[in-house]
Amino acid sequence: MSALAAVAYSPRRLRVAIVAADPAIAVRLAALALDAGHAVVDATEAADAILTDGCAEALPGAPIVGLGAAERDFAGLLPAGATPAQLDAALRAVAAGLGVRPLAILPEPRFAPLPEDGSPPPTSREVEVLTALADGLSNKAIARRLGISPHTVKFHLEQLFRKLGAGCRAEAVAKGLKRQIVEF
């Protein structure tokens, strides 16, 4: 299995071109790309990805990662203080045709309605299931803890997901009862 996986995918060093109007910034970006484990090339045509601070006017066609360029529409956007691991992940992602956005650039708006009047609060049994879920238990383990069948656990989970508007277990825990708490 592991041998097969190694044949199917082995991470390679990318060729990264640097584009910045200020030479000092270009040097710093090049050092970051090297820290992230990639090779820096001069020709943008030969590059797998481009790293820029977003200040250059004209940008070539390879996928671009912008560092601290939140207002630009690049394939990859990273905050100015991104770690080498984040830069490595972003460069690989854009080279593979994916887009990258840090969660912090698109904050969830604060303006939100009160919990819907139509959604009934979780029952005490559902709260117990949610607590067990938060402890990281599997359906089987939840069933053992509460002394009910795994089938019943699944039923309670479905009700919980519906009430909380959650798509998965982690989301259900994250939303949990927090969503329902309102301060007056």
Added chain:
Amino acid sequence: MPEIIEDTLIRLSAALGERVVASRRLVAAIRCGGRPLRSGTLWRQDAVVASEQALPDVAEAEVILDGGQTFAARVAGRDRGTNIAVLRLDGGPQPAPHAAATGPEPGALVLAIGADPAGGVAVRLGAVHSVGPAWHSRAGGQIDRRITLDLRLEQAEEGGPVVDAAGGLVGISTLGPRRRVLVIPAATVERVLDPLLTNGRVARGWLGAAVQPVLVPDELRTEAGQPLGLMVIGLTRGGPAAQAGIMMGDILIGVDGAGLGSPSELAGMLGPESVGRQVQLRLIRGGAVQALAVTVGARPVR
């Protein structure tokens, strides 16, 4: 291609362009130092309205209006409850009066216009996705209608005017949960504009209690007269609820003879007029229903 279809499209496109030209005098670009540009709506000669959540925490800003005229502005007030911030302009042009929108109806076409960093306007065209009754935000504000739009909006465009096909001002745009686009209706802006310009804030009732909807225990449901209540799961020390003797675990079920089973019902009794008023709360404690008088306080700033 049949000529008539081409004609209709060209005319529709031209009409939309005309609406934008007629409405762009309402669009204000707000510059707060070196921060990204924000949008606002020129509501009166000396007042620009913006989205509270989008406006950086600054005291002063620069407002650039249609044609590039720049004015110094002071942030006169902010209200998280309705998500409205007001900037008072130093000077300001005489805006032609804007027509109020009638409606809108679901499916109607609207334009959401914001400021563009390059100096022009950023325009979005979409349908009114849904229209609902008045609602309360989590921060306690009442919004006169629940209007959602079927379009996408950047944070920089939030706060600009939303106009209907007749050019009427529906309200200002804002982003809600999951970045869905909501309209803060013109009626809501009108309601909070003067308090914000005069006092810098909108007074709102406050109990100092965090509550959560719960099911009323079966054996008390008949006496409570309702299946749902609000359990107190947090109290601010020295707040109105704590001072009145409300305890953690109390389940609130009524106020002044009316039922209380949802957060919005509680929000509804804590409007600006409620500050200083004494109310009779009905609650479940220790398996029994009892009453308690509470004097509503004023919500602290932030």
